[in-house]
Amino acid sequence: MFTFQLQHTDPKSAARAGQIETAHGSIQTPIFMPVGTLGTVKGVHQRELESDIKAQIILGNTYHLYLRPGLEILEQAGGLHGFNGWKRPMLTDSGGYQVYSLSAQRKINEEGVTFRSHIDGSSHTFTPERAIDIQRIIGADIIMAFDECPPYPCDYEYAKNSMELTHRWLDRCVKRMAETGGKYGYEQTLFPIVQGSTYPDLRRKSAETIAAAGQPGNAIGGLSVGEPAEDMYETTDQVCGILPKDKPRYLMGVGTPENILECIALGVDMFDCVLPTRNARHGMLYTSEGIINIKNAKWKDDFSAVDANNPCYASQQYSKAYLRHLMHTKELLGPQIASLHNLSFYLWLVGEARRHIIAGDFASWKEEMVKRVQRRL
C-alpha cells in the first residue's frame, strides 16, 4: 500500500521531510532519484547504488524499455525488478518527455503520439492506455501519467491546448489504471503531471485539475526545458501552493544542486535529473565546494581527493589528477568514478537537506549551501 507520511515542516520555508512507503520499501524525502533510462543507471553497479550512493529509488523509461529489450522479455523476466535485480523502489517515466525530446520524429493527436523509433525508424503509437499497459509490464512502483511536455518558449494557445490534452489523457490513464492491476502481485501507483508552461493561470488550472484527480502523489512537469531559473522557481512555488500537502510532490527533470535546494525550500519532495550522470561522463563534477571540470589542465597534478568531504568511497579513494588522467585517456573507469561521485553527492545533498529540515535550521543551511555548490573551482 502506497503511503506518504509528512514528518517535519521547516518553519521558515515550505520545505518538508517525509516518508513514502511502497511495495519495494520506503523512501525518505526529500529525495533525488538517479535516472536509469534503459534499466541501468549508466556506468554504475547496483551494489554501488545501494552502498555508496545510497539510492532509495531509481528511474526507468517506458519508451526506451519498450523498444529494447521489449515487452516480451520484460514480462518473462518478471518486470524490470526481475530483469535487472534492483530490489528497491522504481519509477518509470511514461514517454511524455520523449514527446518533447524526440519532437522531430513524432506526431501528436487526440488519441496519442506516434513515434518514429530513433533506433530503426519503425513506427510506434503510444496512447495513455498503452503507456499504462507498458508500465504495468515494466512493473515500477510509481508510474507516470502519459503527458505532453511542451517546449520552451511556448505560445499561450499551444500551452493551453497541450495542457488540456494532458488533462484528458490523465482521465484515460486513471481509467486504465482502475481497469488493470499489478502484474507481479504488488501495487503500482499513478502520479499525474501538472503542465501549463510558465503561464500562471494555466498552471493554476492544471494544478487544481491534477489535485482533484486524487492520486497518491503528484508531479510537476514541463519545467527545466530551457526557461530561466526564476521562472522555474515561480512556477514551482505557485503549483506547490495548490497541490495537497499530504501527498508527495515530484518535480520532474530538476536539476542542478542549487535548483534542487531552492525547490526543496518551495515544498518539493522528489527529484530526478540526468545531470549528475551525464555531466559526470563529460567530466563535470559536483562537489561540496563547487563545480569542477576535471578535464581542465589545472587538475593534472592535484593529488587531493576528488571530494574530501564526500564520504563516498570513490570520492575519497581517487585523486583529482588520477581521475583527470582516466577521463583524458577515455578509460572506462573515469566516467564510472565520476558518476559514482556525482550521484553520491546528490544523495548526500538531499540527505543533508532532510537532516536540517528535521533539525529546524534548513533555511539558513540552504542559503549557505546554494552559494557553495554553484561556485566554479
Add this chain to the structure above:
RNA sequence: GGGGGUGCGCCGGAGUUGGAGAGCCGGGCCAGACUGUAAAUCUGGUGACUUUGUCUGAAUAGGUUCGAAUCCUAUCACCCCCA
C-alpha cells in the same frame, strides 16, 4: 661506400603537373555546453602580434622566374635498395 625516394601545423593523412593558402580531413591539446537521457555526446579554439586587421611561414641556405611548397644547386634528416 653507391643508387633511389621523402621533408610544411603538436602528430598522422590528403593535396601539389610553377599561379589565391595561416590553409583540408582525422587525432591530440585547450576551453565551453548539457536539467522527466537519440548524449562515454555536441560546439568552439589551437603560428605570432600592437587582432574590424597586420606580419611571418612549406627541412636549412642560396638560385631561376612576373610569380616557387612545386623547378635547379648545396647542406641536413629520415626511409628503401645495392655493397
